[in-house]
Amino acid sequence: MTTPTPPLPASGLAPGDDGAPLRLWWLRGMRRFASVPAVVLMGAFIGFGALARESGVTLAQAMVMSGLIWALPSKVVLLGVIAGGGTITTAAVAVTLSAVRLMPMVMALIPVIRNARTPRWVLYFAAHFVAVTAWVFGMTEVAALPRRVRMAYFLGFATTIQLGAMAVTALSFAMSGALPLILAAALVFLTPLYFTVSLWGAARDVADRLALVIGILLLPALHQLTPQFDLLLTGLIGGTLAWLIGRRARTKGAAR
Amino acid sequence: MSLTFTSIDAWWWPWLFVLLAGWVPNDIWRALGVMSSGRLTEDMEIFRWVKAVATALVAGVIAQLVVLPSGSLAQVPLTVRVIALALGFAAYLNGGRRMAVGVLAGETTLIAGYFAVA
Numbered sequence: 001m002t003t004p005t006p007p008l009p010a011s012g013l014a015p016g017d018d019g020a021p022l023r024l025w026w027l028r029g030m031r032r033f034a035s036v037p038a039v040v041l042m043g044a045f046i047g048f049g050a051l052a053r054e055s056g057v058t059l060a061q062a063m064v065m066s067g068l069i070w071a072l073p074s075k076v077v078l079l080g081v082i083a084g085g086g087t088i089t090t091a092a093v094a095v096t097l098s099a100v101r102l103m104p105m106v107m108a109l110i111p112v113i114r115n116a117r118t119p120r121w122v123l124y125f126a127a128h129f130v131a132v133t134a135w136v137f138g139m140t141e142v143a144a145l146p147r148r149v150r151m152a153y154f155l156g157f158a159t160t161i162q163l164g165a166m167a168v169t170a171l172s173f174a175m176s177g178a179l180p181l182i183l184a185a186a187l188v189f190l191t192p193l194y195f196t197v198s199l200w201g202a203a204r205d206v207a208d209r210l211a212l213v214i215g216i217l218l219l220p221a222l223h224q225l226t227p228q229f230d231l232l233l234t235g236l237i238g239g240t241l242a243w244l245i246g247r248r249a250r251t252k253g254a255a256r
Numbered sequence: 257m258s259l260t261f262t263s264i265d266a267w268w269w270p271w272l273f274v275l276l277a278g279w280v281p282n283d284i285w286r287a288l289g290v291m292s293s294g295r296l297t298e299d300m301e302i303f304r305w306v307k308a309v310a311t312a313l314v315a316g317v318i319a320q321l322v323v324l325p326s327g328s329l330a331q332v333p334l335t336v337r338v339i340a341l342a343l344g345f346a347a348y349l350n351g352g353r354r355m356a357v358g359v360l361a362g363e364t365t366l367i368a369g370y371f372a373v374a
Contacts, residue, residue, distance in 0.1 A: 054327030106289025215315025239309030
């Protein structure tokens with residue numbers, strides 16, 4: 001007797017696939033705008049809108065930055081250089097350093113959300129939305145779905161949170177100017193608070209936590225020495241130091 | 257080049273600045289990620305260094321906003337800003353690592369501290 005193979009669903013669909021058209025899966029992705037990570041992200045963009053206003057960019061520029069750059073760290077680094085009167089070269093180098101991390105994130109995500117027939121341009125389009133929130137969504141929720149629907153579901157979510165973030169940027173920018181001083185200050189203060197807790201939460205090892213602590217302590221010192229390059233040097237020196245100490249801790253742990 | 261955001265008094269200059277110093281150096285890494293997906297692995301040593309440098313850079317921005325702010329935040333005394341960040345972080349660590357706990361504690365401290373000192 002041969003063991004009977006489990007019967008395939010009559011439709012030939014993968015488990016978890018109800019056969020709905022991809023545009024319906026896109027809508028289902030959009031609906032995940034009502035989720036904790038998306039709401040937290042909108043809160044962070046309230047902080048960004050208020051910060052942008054005080055950094056000397058216009059409302060339209062702040063909105064376009066939200067759409068084109070998208071990743072909050074890169075945008076806040078850019079605002080920091082603009083507010084500090086830094087040059088375009090300094091800004092480009094600082095943004096590059098804060099954006100290199102997107103490359104390994106994209107490398108990990110693409111094989112998860114694509115299928116054999118996904119056109120290349122769709123991959124480049126999808127990659128534009130990679131920043132922490134969409135990436136975590138892709139690596140967890142989307143990865144649990146059948147391959148056929150993943151890209152539609154991911155793009156439905158990613159495009160919606162980006163448009164939402166652009167709207168929140170504009171609203172916050174417009175409103176923070178009319179607020180009493182302490183409330184406007186409180187909105188700007190959302191950014192350092194959000195980054196501190198989210199960087200700590202995203203840290204995988206000693207090196208990342210050290211980089212956070214060293215970076216915070218290093219900037220005021222380097223600002224005294226070289227106000228022009230304080231941010232760049234904080235990243236390069238602080239990050240390299242943290243990485244070296246972390247690597248030493250890892251090899252010691254492995255030798256034991 | 258010593259061109260800053262306000263160097264050239266033309267409508268297009270800030271936009272060019274945002275494109276060249278914001279969009280290009282950012283999306284280029286996403287595109288490179290697509291090109292090399294399947295060829296490089298993310299736990300290579302170079303990417304660990306990259307993550308540490310990016311983290312330190314954002315940490316520098318945190319310090320810049322707290323210690324050397326411009327605008328409305330500069331009207332709040334330095335000690336209040338530093339204590340608010342420290343208490344917010346402490347509340348996050350002791351409050352089940354929930355982001356909302358840390359953010360609320362930090363904001364409350366900032367506002368209460370502002371009125372206490374003023």
